[in-house]
Each structure stands twice: as structure tokens, then as C-alpha cells.
Amino acid sequence: MAMTFTKRTLGTAAGGLALALLLAWWAWPSPRVVETAVVGRGPVQVTIEEDGETRAVDRYGIASPVTGRLLRVTLREGDLVKPGQLVAEIAPTPLSAADRDLLGARLESAKALEAEAFERVRRADADAAQAVREKKRVADLVAGRFMSPQALEQAESAVSMKAADVAAARARAVSAAADVRAAQAALASVRANAPAVRVDSPVAGRVLRIAEKSERVVTPGTVLVTVGDPSALEVAVDVLSNDAVRVKPGMRMLLTGWGGDEIEARVRTVEPAAFRKVSALGVEEQRVWVVADFEAVPPGLGDAYRVDARIVVAEKADALRVPAGALFRRDGKWHAFTVEGGRLALRVVEAGLRGSRDVEIVSGLAEGARVVLYPGNDLSEGARVAPRR
Structure with missing residues (x-):
């Protein structure tokens, strides 16, 4: 009788423990799936991007x-x-x-x-x-x-x-x-x-x-x-006046969107006077013409052709960089979330050159670290996360 009671008690206890573990596993929050990127090395460019137009010199x-x-x-x-x-x-x-x-x-x-x-x-x-x-x-x-x-x-x-x-x-x-x-x-x-x-x-x-x-x-x-002479072309780009002050003669201008491969030009002059232009949103803007010379005019490009222009105002060929979407401001400083052991760690970051796509990292992150892209306000240090596959 005692033996039967003991076996029954142990069986009930084991079943209860298994049920408790099952309920705990079911109720335990699953890791938050996040977009991530790896800190690496590569070029970083700070550019001014505008539409431009070719014209005969x-x-x-x-x-x-x-x-x-x-x-x-x-x-x-x-x-x-x-x-x-x-x-x-x-x-x-x-x-x-x-x-x-x-x-x-x-x-x-x-x-x-x-x-x-x-x-x-x-x-x-x-x-x-x-x-x-x-x-x-x-x-x-x-x-x-x-x-x-x-x-x-x-x-x-x-x-x-x-x-x-x-x-x-x-x-x-x-x-x-x-x-x-x-x-x-x-x-x-x-x-x-x-x-x-x-x-x-x-x-x-x-x-x-x-x-x-x-x-x-x-x-x-x-x-x-x-x-x-349609073979002697230049490219004219109108930029905002507060961007024009950063543009200097000799800077590189990268041109795409004309129907061929990316081509390069060099800024020849920044016109000294601005003009008023109404944007597509109806906002009055002060703009300045930036004129650049082609390194070589590609076949097929003619007068008054539209181009997408990127004026490179600063660049580094080999910099420690992260995507711009990995950084956010908090308490007047740049921060980033890294994924370490399946949990979030908050890092204070010192940023250098800030391009539209990538940002140079001066300190705070090591090469190979995995950072969270576009972190939401609901993320906090120590939270369990899993990189999206």
C-alpha cells in the first residue's frame, strides 16, 4: 500500500512538473526578430544629390x-x-x-x-x-x-x-x-x-x-x-544655397540615371549668385548653379539630357562603417544596439563622415560586430533578439 502511494505520488508530481515546464515554455516570450548588419570596412562618401542637365559648353x-x-x-x-x-x-x-x-x-x-x-x-x-x-x-x-x-x-x-x-x-x-x-x-x-x-x-x-x-x-x-557642339558637354546642377557653400571646384561629381553606366565629372565652378525656385511642393528655395566638366563624354549623351548627380564633398576609401540606419540619437550622442549572445547591448558611438547610406565609425564599435538596423523605441538593452534570416 505504501509502495503504491509512493509511485502514485511520484507520478503525479512528475506530471505536474512536466505540465509546469510546458506552460512556462509556452508563456516565455520568444526572441524579437530584428534586421541586422555587420560592421565592416569600405568607402564612405558624403554627397549632395540633385537632378542635373547636360548642355553644350x-x-x-x-x-x-x-x-x-x-x-x-x-x-x-x-x-x-x-x-x-x-x-x-x-x-x-x-x-x-x-x-x-x-x-x-x-x-x-x-x-x-x-x-x-x-x-x-x-x-x-x-x-x-x-x-x-x-x-x-x-x-x-x-x-x-x-x-x-x-x-x-x-x-x-x-x-x-x-x-x-x-x-x-x-x-x-x-x-x-x-x-x-x-x-x-x-x-x-x-x-x-x-x-x-x-x-x-x-x-x-x-x-x-x-x-x-x-x-x-x-x-x-x-x-x-x-x-x-554636342560632343563638348558640361553638366549643370542646381543645389540649395546652404549646400552650395560646401561645394568647391575640383570635387568629383558622379552621374547616373542617363541611360548608361555611371560617369564622372569634376566641378568647374560654383556660380556666385543664387536664384529663387519653387519646388514641386510649392516651397520657395534659394538655389545655386554648379557646373562640372566631364572626364570623358560617353557615346549617346547629348545636349539637355537629364542626369542624377551626386557631388562628393568628402570621402574615405577605407573606413570602419555601418549603415546609416543603425545609429540613433539619445542624450545628445550617437548610439547603436549590438547583438551579443542573443541579447541587445547599447553602445555609445562616435561617428565621423556621415553619408546618405553609410556612416564612418571612429569609436564605440568593432569590426565584425552585428548591429540592429532601424531600432524601434520599444527596444531596450538586455532584450532577447534574433537576427532575421
């Missing part, structure tokens, strides 16, 4: 010099033109004495602009020569180890930019001279009662755009044909 809007009836334009977009080639003809309307005086004044204005353009060429040549002398001086100092090699790179970049300024100034001078010839022709045609005014191309290039192919009445200054 030297484009010429050939305008009507007189009021008259534009005769039908026979050129087509993409046609090659030579300097002095006829691009349009305008049958002038009878002019009054006041209109003739206006044409004379326009000729004098064109001559003044031509003189100014050639003066700019002279100044650009002088600046370019000074940049070459400065490069030689810096090269001698670098050779003597009085300056860093980066100073020589900056001097070489300055020589390239000054050479580009010279080319642009000479192109503007050519255009100004063509404007003088056009104004002279307009005035001469009125005085001689010529049947039509010739409008010639000032430069060689391709027809990029024809504003109006059919006959119509035009006024002085109406752009008829735009001519340029």
Missing part, C-alpha cells in the same frame, strides 16, 4: 537682328553648319527713321560688347599664364618637400580651369564679333533697301534647336536657331 542662340518676316528655315536639328553659313533669312519691314536710329544704336552696343569680350580674352590669357607660372613655382616647392603633393594637384587643376576660361572667353569674343557683323548687315540692308537680311552662323557646330521653322513675323532679339 559653347552654345550660340542666333537671333534676328531686325523686325521682319522670317522666311522658312530649311535646316534641320543635327545638321552641321560652318562659320558664315546661312541659317535664316528675314524680309525686313519698312523702317521709320526712329527704327533706323535704333539699329545704329544696336550696332554701337554690339561693338562695345565686342571690345569688352576681347578685353576678357586678354585678361583670361594673363590669368592662364599666371596659373602656369604658379604651377611651376609649386612644383619646385613640392620637389624640395616644402609643400605637399596635394598643392601641386590643386595648381594643375587651376591651370586646367584657367585654360577652360580662356577657351570660353575666346568663344564669347567670336560670338560678339558675329553680333557686330549681324548688326552691320541689318543696318546696311535697311539703307540699301535689300530684299532680305541674311542671318549667318558665327561658328562651326551642329544645329541643336530651331525655334520656328515656318514663316512668321519676328522682332530683334528673337532666337531663331541654336548652334553648338
Whole structure:
């Protein structure tokens, strides 16, 4: 009888213990599944991302010099033109004495602009020569180890930019001279009662755009044909003015979204004046044009093509980094949750370069550590977690 009671008691106790363990296992909270990433090494870039547009470096809007009836334009977009080639003809309307005086004044204005353009060429040549002398001086100092090699790179970049300024100034001078010839022709045609005014191309290039192919009445200054070299392209990006202060000539610009592989350009200039633009959300913004030169223009890219631009304002090729979504602010400092032994550990982190995708880690995390991505407010130190498979 005692033996039976003991066995029955032990059996009941064992069953109760098993049931209690089962209930405890069922009620015990399962680990929280979280997204994680591993701290590793790689490049970190701080970029300014905006939409941009390609454009011909030297484009010429050939305008009507007189009021008259534009005769039908026979050129087509993409046609090659030579300097002095006829691009349009305008049958002038009878002019009054006041209109003739206006044409004379326009000729004098064109001559003044031509003189100014050639003066700019002279100044650009002088600046370019000074940049070459400065490069030689810096090269001698670098050779003597009085300056860093980066100073020589900056001097070489300055020589390239000054050479580009010279080319642009000479192109503007050519255009100004063509404007003088056009104004002279307009005035001469009125005085001689010529049947039509010739409008010639000032430069060689391709027809990029024809504003109006059919006959119509035009006024002085109406752009008829735009001519340029589509193989000599630059890219223009308008950035917020508070971003523009971080952009410097020589910085890299990475271009995507144009239909081909990523291409690289170099910032040539940041325009000194901002302009007002209304965003898609209806917000007025102050923006600044940043202009960059292509390292090499890829085949197929043309004038006025849209691109996605990333201006690299700071970068490190080999940095300890984590995804930007792993860090969060608490008590004025950066923190991250690491997964250690199936539980969360809160780490104070010192961040360096902060890109849109990755952040450089100066201290607080070791390479190979597993961090939680996009941690919610309900996570706390010591909580049980499991990385998502």
C-alpha cells in the first residue's frame, strides 16, 4: 500500500512538473526578430544629390537682328553648319527713321560688347599664364618637400580651369564679333533697301534647336536657331544655397540615371549668385548653379539630357562603417544596439563622415560586430533578439 502511494505520488508530481515546464515554455516570450548588419570596412562618401542637365559648353542662340518676316528655315536639328553659313533669312519691314536710329544704336552696343569680350580674352590669357607660372613655382616647392603633393594637384587643376576660361572667353569674343557683323548687315540692308537680311552662323557646330521653322513675323532679339557642339558637354546642377557653400571646384561629381553606366565629372565652378525656385511642393528655395566638366563624354549623351548627380564633398576609401540606419540619437550622442549572445547591448558611438547610406565609425564599435538596423523605441538593452534570416 505504501509502495503504491509512493509511485502514485511520484507520478503525479512528475506530471505536474512536466505540465509546469510546458506552460512556462509556452508563456516565455520568444526572441524579437530584428534586421541586422555587420560592421565592416569600405568607402564612405558624403554627397549632395540633385537632378542635373547636360548642355553644350559653347552654345550660340542666333537671333534676328531686325523686325521682319522670317522666311522658312530649311535646316534641320543635327545638321552641321560652318562659320558664315546661312541659317535664316528675314524680309525686313519698312523702317521709320526712329527704327533706323535704333539699329545704329544696336550696332554701337554690339561693338562695345565686342571690345569688352576681347578685353576678357586678354585678361583670361594673363590669368592662364599666371596659373602656369604658379604651377611651376609649386612644383619646385613640392620637389624640395616644402609643400605637399596635394598643392601641386590643386595648381594643375587651376591651370586646367584657367585654360577652360580662356577657351570660353575666346568663344564669347567670336560670338560678339558675329553680333557686330549681324548688326552691320541689318543696318546696311535697311539703307540699301535689300530684299532680305541674311542671318549667318558665327561658328562651326551642329544645329541643336530651331525655334520656328515656318514663316512668321519676328522682332530683334528673337532666337531663331541654336548652334553648338554636342560632343563638348558640361553638366549643370542646381543645389540649395546652404549646400552650395560646401561645394568647391575640383570635387568629383558622379552621374547616373542617363541611360548608361555611371560617369564622372569634376566641378568647374560654383556660380556666385543664387536664384529663387519653387519646388514641386510649392516651397520657395534659394538655389545655386554648379557646373562640372566631364572626364570623358560617353557615346549617346547629348545636349539637355537629364542626369542624377551626386557631388562628393568628402570621402574615405577605407573606413570602419555601418549603415546609416543603425545609429540613433539619445542624450545628445550617437548610439547603436549590438547583438551579443542573443541579447541587445547599447553602445555609445562616435561617428565621423556621415553619408546618405553609410556612416564612418571612429569609436564605440568593432569590426565584425552585428548591429540592429532601424531600432524601434520599444527596444531596450538586455532584450532577447534574433537576427532575421
